[in-house]
Amino acid sequence: MEGSTVKVAFYDTKPYDRPSFERFGGQQGVQFRFLEAKLNEDTCSLAEGCDAVCVFVNDDVSSNVIGKLYEKGVKVIALRSAGYNNVDVRAAFGKIHVVHVPAYSPYAVAEHAAALLLTSVRRIHKAYNRTRDFNFSLNGLTGFDLHGKTVGVIGTGKIGRIFIDICRGFGMRVIAYDLYPSEGIDYVSLDTLFAESDVISLHCPLNDDTKHMIDGAAIEKMKKNVVVINTSRGALIDAEALLEGIKSRKIGAACLDVYEEEADVFFEDRSGHIMDDDLLSRLISMPNVIVTSHQAFLTAEALDIIAVTTVNNILSYFRNDGLCDNELCYRCGNIEKCRSERREKCF
Ligand code: NAD
Secondary structure, three states: OOOOOEEEEEOOOOOOOHHHHHHHHHHHOEEEEEOOOOOOOOOHHHHOOOOEEEEOOOOOEOHHHHHHHHHOOOOEEEEOOOOOOOEOHHHHOOOOEEEOOOOOOHHHHHHHHHHHHHHHHOOHHHHHHHHHOOOOOOOOOOOOOOOOOEEEEEOOOHHHHHHHHHHHHOOOEEEEEOOOOOOOOOEOOHHHHHHHOOEEEEOOOOOOOOOOOEOHHHHHHOOOOEEEEEOOOHHHEOHHHHHHHHHOOOEEEEEEOOOOOHHHOOOOOOOOOOOOOHHHHHHHHOOOEEEOOOOOOOOHHHHHHHHHHHHHHHHHHHOOOOOOOOEEOOOOOOHHHHHHHOOOOOO
């Protein structure tokens, strides 16, 4: 396929996706067919005549879908996300290559966590609404200084470390918890972090060990009026326990960019609909809860990195040697290890 156009069906297109993909695709001879539909068994046919499909977190890339795409001659499934829990990587092995974007801008996510924190502690969300209504009263807007307060950071990888730098800029005392400590950070046990932190921010991945790490028992150990920030994955927090913590006045504020049941709600305009999720509705109704719909990654820089990486991932197969560092391969049963150590074609 050297030199010819590579055709890609781009599912679940949002307006903010198109400019970067059009620009970088156009420069490299990759032509995107932008589709509003999500990928599922019924929409596979929209990829007719395409060499690859490009998908996001809520597309269904299950075994049946993969089988249908394979029959249509699709060679590559390019995820424009890091997470791949919606892809049956085992079913794809030997049929279609699966590639993803392992990292975009960690600054985008860390800065969003900081934005949520400042908004919450200085009541900017309330003040914004008031002044738009020419209500210039300050009653109920008293915040607190971050300077001198303790922030507990759980997960000190790429994003957590940038968030720590930002907090140090505010003059906060930083303590942290991670399974794999880094130099220059004051690590404590999880219990100590819960007991001493005025602000707790989550930056670790979601897995069997971390699911609901913030539950009723953890909240019990926290300081009264603690501010909890989650820009990582929704299921790190037991949302029912969080709501109880807010109702009992134990939790001072919650800043949530992610929510355990977000898949059916986030990314879409539901303003004209009846909200079925009572728990999310109740959280949103609280004056000390700020919810953004998984937007922490959404900066111009991150969108460019996602587009460039995805275009390069696709071209690895059609123009280069077929080797792609960002391939998710089931061959050895350990996707991450396989990706980093493989030096020959996957299949
Ligand atoms: P990373 O892999 O660089 O860092 C994760 C850190 O968590 C590592 O230091 C790891 O050792 C640590 N960790 C693993 N298990 C742990 C445990 N049980 N307890 C404490 N720490 C543990 O990842 P990153 O790039 O910093 O991303 C962090 C998370 O941010 C991702 O897992 C992802 O869920 C989330 N994220 C969210 C958005 C968004 O738009 N909201 C965007 C990108 C990433």
